[in-house]
Amino acid sequence: MKLTGIGASEGVAVGPAFVPATDRPEPERDRITEDEVGAELQRFREAVETIAGNLSETADRLRTSGSGEEAGIFEFHVEMAKDPELASAVEERIGHLESPEAAVLAVGEEFAAEYAAMDDEYMAARADDVRDVTGQISAQLIGRSISAFEALKTPSVVLSYSLAPSDTARIQKGMALGFVTAEGSRTSHVSIMARSMGIPAVVGVGPKLDRVLGAQTVAVDGGEGYAIADPDADTVAEFERMSGALAEELAALDEYRHVEASTSEGRRIEVAANLGSVSEAHDALKWGAEGVGLFRTEFLFMERDDLPSEEEQYEAYSAVARAFGEKPVIIRTLDVGGDKDLPGVDQGSEENPFLGWRGIRMSLDTPELFEPQLRAILRAAANGNLKVMFPMVADIGELEAAKAILQKCRRELESEGMDVGEVETGVMIETPAAAVCAGELAEQSAFFSIGTNDLVQYTLAADRSNERLRRLQSADHPAVLALIRRTCEAASAAGIQVGVCGEAAGEPEMISKLVELGVTELSMAAPQIPRAKKVVSEL
């Protein structure tokens, strides 16, 4: 039988079905007596404390392992468990002689019903959160573990009405081959968790799930969004073939994820990730990133009405710094062109935004923008290995001016008694001018990173977004390669690292050329990392 739902996490799997035992605690007593009220109130408060404590521990564990998104879910659950309105409603019911284990379920159900009634997929999903948390408090009061997943001992496809974060967090690694749930949407926790665990999932198949709960075997296609209960031999073979092919493709690269890639001559090439937001950090590490070669900071500034505060930036930079620990993270200061709107800064309208007031040019002219960013980076550097990189540098004067402001910010922070970390400064080589003057810039830089996308566009005078100029949009052009060579030679003479953080860094056919020219680090979209490491290893 085929069940159609929402493809929530890609991949295919086939295996034995596992149906967790009922995930709702069932209180045996509904009522208490008048003289038990005091003690039951106390028991309820203690249960809340215990559950909130457990949830906070899980949040901390996820956060330190870099799973910020999942940790956020548990932080939300901590607040739900400790909610004063929940407590007062439950305590009132206890006062009316309801047992606390029944009262907390009833109050949870009231809130859940309110959310479920909202005409909003996201809010409806919150109903599961309330049921999850109140269910845990109730189970704690009854004195039994709520996890039905302790019985999951062989790798299986999990069939369930819904899956709570507390469930997915308890499943042992490798035991879930796939998830099929009756409820849920792409934004449900089960979907988020499934994607982050790389497990295929089909959610929202509806009440039809009931009819397949007795199935022996289940095949699931999380990309297409369907599951087949007790598939025939041909289907099983087909799913096994697909899952094998996918696994093989990934496995062939998988062994490269966490290698430290070196060429056959023994030249070590660091392979790092480009990040566009904090939430990508965890995935990047899983793909094998040895650091962040380019952390774009634009996301902090866009789609809002005001500038982000130093504190907000500090939080964001610290989160990435902590996630990567000792691994280097290169933060690029703001680079917004006149083609994008920046709140709080009058950019005027420009005829040629790509040749306009952007990058370091704007930063140097706008201390109220630049200084909070540098202060946030310096402070966050105390939490990890951060470096700062200036974009769009065209001459040594700009680098000197930027470094002077960085020094000033450091002195100010120190005199304010703030913790600051060591921060190396580098230049993004993306204007032909910077490549030509690389020798001079290298003397005052700790590293270079070549932004090939812009370097190509400026060197070949070819707009990146003009479809007709495709021929002129590749780094594989003698003029661009000559500038890269010049940059690498200058870096080598000064004894500094030189990376590439444009698209060329992730293209297999370009990697050999870049390495040959003297590049020592490649930074790319995280999923390209294993392949790049393989290419380097075969050079």
Next chain:
Amino acid sequence: MAERETTVGPEEGIHGRPAARLVKAAKGFSSQVVIVKGDREVNAKSVLKITGLARKGEKITIRAEGEDAEQAVEMLAQLIAADEH
């Protein structure tokens, strides 16, 4: 009593982690703090109550009564307006 109007910043409205943060912040003040949207008025220290109260771009009012009312509305207004990423 202090009062301030603001616009909801986070993409998915008030929910999840932004909601948890908001409640944590509210609990840091001794004042009674409520969030008002239209004719609904809810306890800002309850994540269950504020969840789903408003969507991105909607206007809400924060009202506080107590010793640190001014600081409370100031801080919560900032948090609500901040865009979460």
